[in-house]
Amino acid sequence: MSYKITVIPGDGIGKEITDSAVEVLKKVDEKFGLGLSYTYKDAGGTAYDKFGTPLPDDTIEACKASDGVLFGAVGGDKWDNVDPALRPEKAILGLRKNLGLYANLRPVKVADALVEYSPLKPELVKGVDLVIVRELIGGIYFGDKCESEQHNGAERAWDLENYSVPEVNRIAKLAFETAKLRRGKVTSVDKANVLATSRLWRRTVAKVAESYPDVELNNLYVDNCAMQLAIRPTQFDVIVTGNLFGDILSDEAAVVGGSIGMMPSASIGTSTSLYEPIHGSAPDIAGKGIANPMGTILSAAMLLRYSLHEEEAAKAIEAAVDKALADGYRTPDLWKEGFQKANTEEITKVICERI
Amino acid sequence: MSYKITVIPGDGIGKEITDSAVEVLKKVDEKFGLGLSYTYKDAGGTAYDKFGTPLPDDTIEACKASDGVLFGAVGGDKWDNVDPALRPEKAILGLRKNLGLYANLRPVKVADALVEYSPLKPELVKGVDLVIVRELIGGIYFGDKCESEQHNGAERAWDLENYSVPEVNRIAKLAFETAKLRRGKVTSVDKANVLATSRLWRRTVAKVAESYPDVELNNLYVDNCAMQLAIRPTQFDVIVTGNLFGDILSDEAAVVGGSIGMMPSASIGTSTSLYEPIHGSAPDIAGKGIANPMGTILSAAMLLRYSLHEEEAAKAIEAAVDKALADGYRTPDLWKEGFQKANTEEITKVICERI
Ligand SMILES: CC(C)[C@H](C(=O)O)[C@@H](O)C(=O)O
Ligand SMILES: CC(C)[C@H](C(=O)O)[C@@H](O)C(=O)O
Numbered sequence: 001m002s003y004k005i006t007v008i009p010g011d012g013i014g015k016e017i018t019d020s021a022v023e024v025l026k027k028v029d030e031k032f033g034l035g036l037s038y039t040y041k042d043a044g045g046t047a048y049d050k051f052g053t054p055l056p057d058d059t060i061e062a063c064k065a066s067d068g069v070l071f072g073a074v075g076g077d078k079w080d081n082v083d084p085a086l087r088p089e090k091a092i093l094g095l096r097k098n099l100g101l102y103a104n105l106r107p108v109k110v111a112d113a114l115v116e117y118s119p120l121k122p123e124l125v126k127g128v129d130l131v132i133v134r135e136l137i138g139g140i141y142f143g144d145k146c147e148s149e150q151h152n153g154a155e156r157a158w159d160l161e162n163y164s165v166p167e168v169n170r171i172a173k174l175a176f177e178t179a180k181l182r183r184g185k186v187t188s189v190d191k192a193n194v195l196a197t198s199r200l201w202r203r204t205v206a207k208v209a210e211s212y213p214d215v216e217l218n219n220l221y222v223d224n225c226a227m228q229l230a231i232r233p234t235q236f237d238v239i240v241t242g243n244l245f246g247d248i249l250s251d252e253a254a255v256v257g258g259s260i261g262m263m264p265s266a267s268i269g270t271s272t273s274l275y276e277p278i279h280g281s282a283p284d285i286a287g288k289g290i291a292n293p294m295g296t297i298l299s300a301a302m303l304l305r306y307s308l309h310e311e312e313a314a315k316a317i318e319a320a321v322d323k324a325l326a327d328g329y330r331t332p333d334l335w336k337e338g339f340q341k342a343n344t345e346e347i348t349k350v351i352c353e354r355i
Numbered sequence: 356m357s358y359k360i361t362v363i364p365g366d367g368i369g370k371e372i373t374d375s376a377v378e379v380l381k382k383v384d385e386k387f388g389l390g391l392s393y394t395y396k397d398a399g400g401t402a403y404d405k406f407g408t409p410l411p412d413d414t415i416e417a418c419k420a421s422d423g424v425l426f427g428a429v430g431g432d433k434w435d436n437v438d439p440a441l442r443p444e445k446a447i448l449g450l451r452k453n454l455g456l457y458a459n460l461r462p463v464k465v466a467d468a469l470v471e472y473s474p475l476k477p478e479l480v481k482g483v484d485l486v487i488v489r490e491l492i493g494g495i496y497f498g499d500k501c502e503s504e505q506h507n508g509a510e511r512a513w514d515l516e517n518y519s520v521p522e523v524n525r526i527a528k529l530a531f532e533t534a535k536l537r538r539g540k541v542t543s544v545d546k547a548n549v550l551a552t553s554r555l556w557r558r559t560v561a562k563v564a565e566s567y568p569d570v571e572l573n574n575l576y577v578d579n580c581a582m583q584l585a586i587r588p589t590q591f592d593v594i595v596t597g598n599l600f601g602d603i604l605s606d607e608a609a610v611v612g613g614s615i616g617m618m619p620s621a622s623i624g625t626s627t628s629l630y631e632p633i634h635g636s637a638p639d640i641a642g643k644g645i646a647n648p649m650g651t652i653l654s655a656a657m658l659l660r661y662s663l664h665e666e667e668a669a670k671a672i673e674a675a676v677d678k679a680l681a682d683g684y685r686t687p688d689l690w691k692e693g694f695q696k697a698n699t700e701e702i703t704k705v706i707c708e709r710i
Contacts, residue, residue, distance in 0.1 A: 084554075087548070089548050093549075119475050119476060119479050119585050119586055120474050120475060120476070120585075121474060121475070121476060124474050140516060140549075140550065141549055143513070145550070145551040145552075146551055147551045147554060147555070148555065151517075151519065152519075154519040154520055154521050155519060155520045155555070156517055156518060156519035156520070156555070157517065157518065157551040157552045157554065157555035157556075158498070158515055158516060158517035158551065158552055159515075159516045159517075159550045159551050159552050160513055160514075160515060160516075161495060161513060161514045161515075161516055162506075162511055162512065162513035162514075163511060163512065164506065164507075164509040164510060164511035165509055165510045165511070166509050191599070191602075193442070193444050194448075194495075194496055195495065195500070195514045196500040196501055196502045196512040196513065196514050197500075197512045197513055197514050199439075199502065199512065200502070200503065200510070200511070200512035201512075222602070222603055223602045223603050223605075223606040224606070226581065226603045226604070226606050226607040226610075227606045227607065227609070227610045227615075230474050230475075230585060230607060230610045230611065231474055231610055244546070245603075247546075247577070247578045248577055248578050248581045248600075248603060249581070250578075251578040251579070251581050251582050252581040252582065252585060252607065254582070255581075255582045255585045255586055256585065260582075
């Protein structure tokens with residue numbers, strides 16, 4: 001057995017958190033004999049500074065040639081005045097498109113030890129266990145657009161929201177497959193009372209649902225979903241939605257989960273998939289060794305699960321993170337009186353010891 | 356002095372809540388001698404049942420001829436299978452377009468007595484006092500759309516998101532004017548890292564800001580705003596955004612406020628404006644006399660303020676609602692042990708007595 005992992009630290013705290021996750025991966029590798037190897041590549045502002053582009057071809061090629069990509073974070077004020085087409089975010093949009101990362105999976109599962117960190121009341125958050133399945137390479141993100149044109153005597157700009165039946169089929173199938181392995185409930189989110197694209201989305205999802213008689217399908221308008229996530233997040237199992245609504249709702253759901261530093265994500269591609277924490281590059285604390293690496297560590301667990309099908313190793317990581325929290329260790333972002341403060345290096349060690 | 360108000364009860368609990376608000380209006384009219392008169396018109400499912408259209412021309416004409424429109428709510432499962440073009444929601448979209456209701460103002464102010472009703476922790480909600488200014492007759496809601504076409508060998512649907520400079524100018528000015536009378540802070544929400552329309556939005560808002568040196572302008576991405584509303588809603592004063600983002604964020608913000616039944620809104624037009632509670636028509640409790648009319652009563656107060664410039668009368672209503680709550684009265688949706696339960700009729704009486 002042998003697996004090739006491309007590691008893209010990116011900018012800001014990216015190096016610290018991916019270093020930590022790789023240490024944890026090495027530990028499970030030792031234990032389970034996975035045969036993992038690592039290739040490091042640049043992306044984001046760091047790549048721009050070195051090569052004049054946020055996403056070198058070399059990085060794309062390495063990703064394509066590997067079994068899974070572990071991504072840190074990109075961005076920072078430093079690149080605010082760079083040409084929009086060369087900003088750090090373009091790296092992540094470019095990777096999505098080039099690797100065909102059509103689905104973003106965002107689990108929000110609140111560890112009992114972390115219930116109190118949510119802005120929501122503990123009784124609303126306890127037991128939350130949902131996944132948002134966001135379409136990631138279609139919709140208004142990648143539709144035609146126009147920065148400026150004259151129209152009816154005024155300057156206007158536009159973007160085309162659009163979905164095709166095959167695009168919706170693909171993401172809907174993934175959502176139903178995901179739900180089958182969970183609590184069997186899919187909530188499809190759209191704005192079908194206003195948007196034609198949403199009406200095509202809704203009727204296509206309904207057709208896919210026919211092949212999954214054991215999975216329950218509900219439709220919800222996006223505005224209502226934004227409410228329900230805050231009122232009663234435990235009602236959700238799998239939420240499936242388009243690129244733009246998914247962007248908004250998955251960030252809202254992450255906050256409900258309480259500690260952004262803990263949240264992993266998987267971006268599923270047709271051949272290679274990419275895994276990253278949902279938080280940003282936090283330039284303000286970069287290099288200080290205090291970043292919370294657990295979102296990245298849990299992303300590495302998702303990589304083991306979805307790309308390498310090493311379920312046992314994935315579970316070992318997740319259990320070790322839970323155990324570290326239950327044992328009272330907290331990174332600075334989560335620290336409160338009565339707990340044991342652990343910086344990036346310390347929490348990594350604590351987690352490795354529990355594997 | 357004499358003012359003409361068009362009242363559109365609509366469907367479900369619409370009749371009960373507008374009846375209640377009109378009673379309160381009559382009470383302030385008595386006290387302040389406003390000379391209010393009322394014309395009742397149909398819209399929504401009720402209008403569809405009577406006239407075969409959710410928005411009769413006669414209703415539009417009456418609105419145009421009046422000084423302000425008080426709207427209840429429309430919709431209900433009953434009309435789920437009606438031709439999409441004739442569904443109850445079309446009444447509200449049609450009124451927006453026909454009356455040129457270009458801005459939706461959604462204040463979220465949490466009365467001290469209601470802090471505990473929010474899903475958020477009380478310490479996060481106490482002191483929340485924000486207004487969302489949503490553009491209401493542009494953007495993807497009213498852009499060109501296509502229900503189905505062949506494209507690259509597949510069926511697709513599309514909707515055009517678009518904004519022109521004059522549209523953004525108009526809504527931005529309203530936001531800055533609103534902020535000037537408040538705490539002097541505007542947060543403009545967009546997705547400028549992805550959408551061309553958002554980039555035009557952002558540069559246009561920045562230009563408008565130059566005329567308001569005393570108002571502070573911040574830009575926020577919509578995904579981040581969805582987070583911030585849940586993490587620290589007290590940070591906001593005026594939020595200005597487009598039609599679709601406004602739909603989502605204003606509903607999320609309403610939930611943060613705690614009790615949807617309490618939330619009013621104003622849709623500002625170039626000549627006539629429309630006022631309605633943000634909640635729906637609640638067919639399940641229609642006719643039972645238990646609906647919370649306070650969102651509609653507070654909408655009537657906004658009508659007095661913005662359309663009739665009767666600030667004193669508006670304040671009298673708002674103070675009476677606050678007083679009723681502080682005195683321990685609660686409609687069934689808000690009732691808890693230790694409080695005085697009041698149905699629609701009773702809470703109306705309690706509020707009238709306090710004017
Ligand atoms: C950086 C940005 C383009 C990106 C997105 O909107 O998809 C981010 O918000 C995300 O959700 O990964
Ligand atoms: C009913 C629907 C078309 C409407 C909208 O999306 O604008 C509603 O959600 C609202 O916010 O008033």
